[in-house]
Amino acid sequence: MYGAIEAGGTKFVCAVFDDTMEVLESVTIPTQSPDETMKATIEFFSQYDIKSIGVGGFGPIEINPESERYGEVLNTPKLKWRNYNIYKGLKEAIDVPIIIDTDVNAAALGEYMDGHGIGKRSVLYITIGTGVGAGFVLEGKTLFGLTHPEMGHILVRPIEEDKFDGICPSHGNCLEGMVAGPAIEARYGKKGHELDLEDPVWDYVADYVGQACMMFNLILSPEVILIGGGVSQQEQLFPKIRAAFKKHMNAYMDHEVLHTDLSDYILYPKNGQKAGLIGSMHLAKKAYEDSL
């Protein structure tokens, strides 16, 4: 058996699963202080004989395995977690091989292994929810460099008619500042799911996300772009995002996939909200295989 943790900002989903990827037991633990949440997490896993653990964690977090700070939560607004090391916390209690990656890299890996990324060389997974982030997998490896990417904060071009200034504390009207759930709510004082499907906000959001997909295409050239997270559950967004992508790209890139209606290029993850947990399960398997 193996263990997987989708370590989110509001809850930790912990699962124990077998070689066939069947989840045998799982538990959801609220994300409180590291003391409380990690204690409950370790208690859960201690009931089983697990061979390894994979973690897809909220960021910023150190994911470079060469770093002494591997697994440390970095400069997060969740002050109780700042500088807490998830890797060390787990490893001291359960001495098995452990891989820590970001939640979005884990979700990209989940789709690469078991979703819309099967048979593709690369997968980009974007989440649009409380925040905006993205993970990237290339030939089975998740991307990190100096730090892990923070793709949610790229600058998009404001739409002239859109008078909203954005809510990112660092960049104002960057992608996250304009399209994350709290940004949509800040426009009207209503949550996204309370808004009319015809509200012009959806055109704005789709344009900004379409611009972002253009940037991601031109820079990473992913073979598929999956958009998950709470906001992406607004299905009406997808045709609008694809149209915005096409408008901004202006047929610049010549590839057969980009000449289609893009419904197989920019789409909702096959595993939906489970992409992150499934990816964390694959991280666990990889941790075990790498240790052999």
Place this chain on the structure above:
Amino acid sequence: MYGAIEAGGTKFVCAVFDDTMEVLESVTIPTQSPDETMKATIEFFSQYDIKSIGVGGFGPIEINPESERYGEVLNTPKLKWRNYNIYKGLKEAIDVPIIIDTDVNAAALGEYMDGHGIGKRSVLYITIGTGVGAGFVLEGKTLFGLTHPEMGHILVRPIEEDKFDGICPSHGNCLEGMVAGPAIEARYGKKGHELDLEDPVWDYVADYVGQACMMFNLILSPEVILIGGGVSQQEQLFPKIRAAFKKHMNAYMDHEVLHTDLSDYILYPKNGQKAGLIGSMHLAKKAYEDSL
């Protein structure tokens, strides 16, 4: 001995070199029709007993070795080269292992192996010249996906005081449309090197390039960003680009390298104009090693 070609849009630089990476002979051939240019290229290499060839070529070009069209020049405005296959043209005349990559990927590899990328996991190489492009190397491998990246066409935010509309036929004021050599010339009818160092155009160019470096940092997180090409020979640009990067990032990313003056993070390539050829030489060595 090995062969390397920096196959540019105006000239092919061909070199023969040995195991110590010393160039023994080289020749520069103008880029005319494939018939003429490839004939001269093949004649040059046919004089030597070479084990392999590496090519860093102008794009768009198919660089996925799994593709049947590997080495084919794609939708280029150079009509004589459109759909000409450089790989096949070389392979039929000189049957040795051949690797074809983009000129900018080759330059990134050149810096990764023998320049400012030594000891780093990843290198981004941007060229700002007749056009704008970028190549990326991660752990020794150059990046491609659906196609090769076309990072020069990302959208930057127009500066309010800048009244220039850009000259990209596809995107108007994308990065290339605003900062490539012909864009700078189109503003005033003067080439960049004829302009005053204090001309406000350099502030605009630096701001757009600083924005681009922000996008590249947030998406790829390269360990170093090298900027080559004709426009980057304007040394006054570098401090301005670093300042623009810092302004737009607004201290969002927390990494010690980003807290410095960035003179070791955003800089001119160590190999200058030779980065592409040196990278093509490494492609040749890799082609030979892969064939063993």
